[in-house]
Amino acid sequence: MTLSKFDEMTIDELTELACSIRKRVLRTSSSAKIPHLGSCLSCVEILIYLYWKEMLLDIQNPNNPERDRFLLSKGHAAPVLFQILAERGFYSLDRLNLFGKDGSVFHEHPPQPGYIPGIEAATGSLGHGFSMALGMALAAKIKRQDYKVYALLSDGECNEGVIWECAMLAASNQAFNLTAIIDYNKWQATGRSNSIMALESLLDKWISFGWDAIEIDGHDIYQIEKSFESANSNQDRPTVIVANTVKGKGVSFMEDDNNWHYRTPDNNELRAALIELEENI
Amino acid sequence: MRNAFAKEIREQAIKRNDIVLLSGDIGNRMFDSYKEIAPERFINCGIAEANMMSLASGMALSGLRPVVYTITPFTTTRCLEQIKIGAAYHNASILIIGTGSGLSYSELGPTHHSFEDIAILRSIPNLRILAPSDSNELIHQMREALVLDGPTYIRIGKKGEPNIFKESDSLGIGKANLICEGSDFLLIGTGPIINEAIIASNILKSEDIELAVLNLGSVSPLDEESLRREIKKNYKAWIVLEEHSIIGGLGSSILDWLNDINVNNAPRIYKLGIPNTFIHNLGKQAYIRKELGIDVNGICKLVKKIISD
Numbered sequence: 208m209t210l211s212k213f214d215e216m217t218i219d220e221l222t223e224l225a226c227s228i229r230k231r232v233l234r235t236s237s238s239a240k241i242p243h244l245g246s247c248l249s250c251v252e253i254l255i256y257l258y259w260k261e262m263l264l265d266i267q268n269p270n271n272p273e274r275d276r277f278l279l280s281k282g283h284a285a286p287v288l289f290q291i292l293a294e295r296g297f298y299s300l301d302r303l304n305l306f307g308k309d310g311s312v313f314h315e316h317p318p319q320p321g322y323i324p325g326i327e328a329a330t331g332s333l334g335h336g337f338s339m340a341l342g343m344a345l346a347a348k349i350k351r352q353d354y355k356v357y358a359l360l361s362d363g364e365c366n367e368g369v370i371w372e373c374a375m376l377a378a379s380n381q382a383f384n385l386t387a388i389i390d391y392n393k394w395q396a397t398g399r400s401n402s403i404m405a406l407e408s409l410l411d412k413w414i415s416f417g418w419d420a421i422e423i424d425g426h427d428i429y430q431i432e433k434s435f436e437s438a439n440s441n442q443d444r445p446t447v448i449v450a451n452t453v454k455g456k457g458v459s460f461m462e463d464d465n466n467w468h469y470r471t472p473d474n475n476e477l478r479a480a481l482i483e484l485e486e487n488i
Numbered sequence: 489m490r491n492a493f494a495k496e497i498r499e500q501a502i503k504r505n506d507i508v509l510l511s512g513d514i515g516n517r518m519f520d521s522y523k524e525i526a527p528e529r530f531i532n533c534g535i536a537e538a539n540m541m542s543l544a545s546g547m548a549l550s551g552l553r554p555v556v557y558t559i560t561p562f563t564t565t566r567c568l569e570q571i572k573i574g575a576a577y578h579n580a581s582i583l584i585i586g587t588g589s590g591l592s593y594s595e596l597g598p599t600h601h602s603f604e605d606i607a608i609l610r611s612i613p614n615l616r617i618l619a620p621s622d623s624n625e626l627i628h629q630m631r632e633a634l635v636l637d638g639p640t641y642i643r644i645g646k647k648g649e650p651n652i653f654k655e656s657d658s659l660g661i662g663k664a665n666l667i668c669e670g671s672d673f674l675l676i677g678t679g680p681i682i683n684e685a686i687i688a689s690n691i692l693k694s695e696d697i698e699l700a701v702l703n704l705g706s707v708s709p710l711d712e713e714s715l716r717r718e719i720k721k722n723y724k725a726w727i728v729l730e731e732h733s734i735i736g737g738l739g740s741s742i743l744d745w746l747n748d749i750n751v752n753n754a755p756r757i758y759k760l761g762i763p764n765t766f767i768h769n770l771g772k773q774a775y776i777r778k779e780l781g782i783d784v785n786g787i788c789k790l791v792k793k794i795i796s797d
Contacts, residue, residue, distance in 0.1 A: 273553065320549065328549065332573050339537045339574060342554075343547020349528055369570075372536035375723055376543070380531065458761065481506060 210263040210273055213295070218428045219377045221259060224294070225251045226484050230292045231303075233484075237477040239307025244465035245454040246289035249392040249425070250359060253450055254291045256431045257357055266296045266317035269324045275354050276327050280317040280336030281361035281390060289323070290312055291473050326431060327480045334367030338388065340376050344385035344445075355384045355439075363395025366404045371416065378443045380416025385445040386438045387418075390425060392454035413447045425450025457484055489680070490518065490587050492623030495628050497555055498522045501529060506551065507634070510544055512537050512558030513640055514587075526748040542569040544582045545574030553581055553634055559593070560602035560643060568608060575639040576614045583633050584641040590618070590679060590731030591762075592646040598769045602643075605764045606707055609641055609734020610680050616640040617708040617779030619679040619730075619738075622652045625705045628659035636661070649680040652703070662706045664714035670698030673791055674755070677729040678738045681782065685729055688787035697698060697791060707738050710745060719751060725794050726755045729782065734761040758790060 216224070228251050236244045257277055258264070265271035279288050286306070293300045305311035312322040316331030330336035330477075340358035347354050364370060377385055392408065393400055401407050413420040419441055423430040429448070438446035454468075455461030458480040472480060501507040508529045509522060523530050533540035537558060544554035555752050556563055563586045564571070575582045586605060593600040609617055616633065618640065621625040626644055633640035641663075651666060654775055667682070668689040675685045682703055689699040702718060703782055706712065718726075728739035739759035746754045767776060777783040781790070 300525070319579070328546070329573065329577055334538075335570065335573055338542030338570075339546035339549070341539075342548075343550045344541035344552035345531065345544075346508075346547045346552050349547075350550070369536075369542070370539045372534070372539035372584060373543070376531075376533055376536065376539060421710050 209267070210271060211264050212261070212263060216259055221255050221428050223488060224259070226457070226488050228255065228290050228294065230481055230484055233458070233472060233477060233480050235286055235303070235336055235404065235456065236312070237307050237472045237474070240471045241247045241286050241307055242469045242471060243283040243315070244471065245283045245461060245465065246281065246361065246390075246392070248456045248458070249452040249454045250281075250284055250390040251287060251456070252361065252426050252428055252431060253384065255386055256286060256428055256435070258291050258295045260432065261435050262357065263354070264295070270295060273352060273354055276334040276340070276356045278328050278340040278356070279330050280431065281333070281338065281364055282330030282336060284359070284388045285315060287318045288317065292323070292325040295325070296385050296432045300325070307468060313394045325356045333364040334369040337370055338373045341373050341382060341385055344377070345383045347384055348382070355386065358385070358387050360387055360389045362389060362393065362400040362406060362409070365389065365406060365409070366395070374413065374416040374418065379441070381443055381446045383441050383443055386387050386435070387445065389447060389449050390452050391449050391454045394454045394468065396468055398465070410449050413449070413456065417444060419444055419446040420449060422449045422451065424459070426453035426456055457487070459483060489623050489626055490628055490647055492523065493519045493557075493585060493587070493630070493644060495652050496627045498525060500630070500634060501526045504553070506553045508547055508552050508554045508555045510540050510554055512540055512562055514558050524717060528541070536555070537562045537567040538570050538670070541570035542574045545570070545578055545580040548579060548580035548582050555583040555585065557585045557587065559600060560589040560605055561600060562639070564602065564605040566606060571609070571615070572612050576612045579614045579638045581637055582639045583630065584639065586641065588644045589643040590644045590645070590681070591773045591776050592790040594776050595770055597770055600764045601767065603733040604736070605643060606732050606738065607740070608739060610736060611717060614638050615708070616644070616706070617753070618661060618706050619643045620705045621678070621680055621682045621703050622649055622651040624651060624655045624657065625659045627655065629661055629705065632661045643679065645680045650683055652682065652686070659705070659790055662709040662711050665703045665710035666700065667703050668699065668701035670700035672698040672724055673727060673794070674700045674721070674723040675727045675729055675787065676702045676704050676738070676742065678707060679731055681729060681731040681777070684777065684784050685787055687784045691784065692791060697795070699791060704738065707741055710741065712745070715745070719753060719755065722753060723755055725758060727758045727760055727787070727790060729760045729787065731768070731782070732761050733764060735764055737761055758794065760787065760790060
């Protein structure tokens with residue numbers, strides 16, 4: 208059993224990888240008619256950094272008890288996570304040929320662990336994964352294990368009261384081994400997240416709940432790196448990284464257009480999106 | 489029963505270092521002695537049951553055996569979605585304890601009554617549903633639940649429930665126990681309310697009516713073998729007694745089962761439970777049982793009505 212990070216890649220290479228992942232997510236969304244495309248495209252860099260630079264993983268033995276854990280609390284971004292896990296080597300890319308097909312385990316949300324290597328929890332019911340992540344973090348403290356737990360939340364997800372229940376308990380229990388990342392793309396299913404519920408100031412809310420809070424550009428890998436370094440140095444409280452992102456990032460006609468929460472690209476749109484991504488490498 | 493729970497979970501936590509007790513800000517001094525032996529394995533999760541239940545799932549997936557404890561409405565329907573997804577879908581090994589079930593907190597009103605928990609939780613896969621009748625049955629069920637994989641819900645009373653069983657009795661998950669013999673009628677009961685049936689059986693005996701009493705502390709899984717044995721005894725009727733709604737509880741569960749097994753001599757079932765209504769005129773548990781006709785007199789009255797019909 209070997210735990211390792213994948214440190215060799217440079218920031219340029221990670222950026223290139225982000226482009227490649229985006230292209231695959233677009234293709235799958237188009238062919239299998241999988242929604243939540245905008246929500247997938249906004250968190251690509253965060254996921255890439257976590258899986259290639261940040262987390263200690265054991266690809267050969269995904270259940271290694273000492274591994275770091277990642278929970279996609281915004282479970283509707285599963286289509287991008289499935290691509291990340293395949294690219295990282297948890298399973299072959301071929302398996303994703305079944306994505307969205309009848310009878311496949313690869314559909315719109317992460318299923319119960321055991322069906323897809325690398326999936327830690329079934330998420331999709333918003334707010335749920337974050338509390339599970341805290342349970343895993345407190346378990347590490349009780350069992351005196353060193354692993355860290357990461358949860359990716361959406362801004363819309365912060366509507367859920369349970370997020371704030373969890374935030375308070377994490378702070379009172381000094382869950383320094385828990386890091387939350389908020390994919391703050393400013394949209395939720397039917398509108399601007401800050402107008403549906405008063406999220407702002409999101410950073411101040413988390414600080415007042417007893418967390419260390421860092422605000423970054425969620426597409427800037429250098430800033431992502433610095434924020435995790437800061438989280439890792441924390442020994443008395445959990446850290447939240449409020450990552451300002453753009454919904455639909457990478458494709459100009461999808462960026463900041465909330466129609467792409469539910470829409471899937473037709474053939475022409477897919478072609479245009481892929482060309483644009485190719486040109487921007 | 490809750491004191492028996494506190495004592496047993498302390499014993500288990502001494503023997504095993506994977507037990508973690510999660511409380512929803514309840515149990516005031518009851519867990520002091522637990523905290524003495526495992527302070528780092530007790531977490532007061534506050535009045536935030538949804539978070540507590542999901543958190544327990546995360547702990548279970550990390551190799552711990554969390555035990556979630558709070559008042560029944562708040563550890564069941566308040567966090568139903570977290571039970572369904574966190575506990576049941578992940579088949580997480582969580583022990584969920586609902587205290588003050590049924591009418592145990594009768595004076596506290598409908599906010600603290602729980603008549604629907606069994607009905608709702610029965611439709612969730614992977615979840616064992618238990619309603620022990622006394623502290624000894626509870627202890628046996630706890631010990632078993634803590635070594636089985638997957639989630640278990642145990643619905644317990646409050647305090648002062650009389651003991652029916654001895655600790656040495658053969659008790660446990662999926663086990664029925666015939667408490668009173670009799671050949672005319674069979675009463676199947678679950679939870680501490682079965683005491684009413686035991687007393688009723690003795691009263692009826694003096695009137696030459698034989699009421700057998702079968703304790704069924706395990707709603708899911710059912711002890712099908714025992715139930716099949718009882719079918720063969722050809723009672724005049726079965727009465728199912730529970731401090732739970734007549735909709736969806738043990739009575740409904742037995743009816744579903746009888747329908748599924750499709751036997752020729754299936755007994756007629758009479759459900760004796762809480763009608764589908766909120767209770768406005770409050771009082772002690774005994775008062776409300778009497779008002780609803782689910783106490784000793786209510787049972788005797790029903791038996792005589794069946795005879796006269």
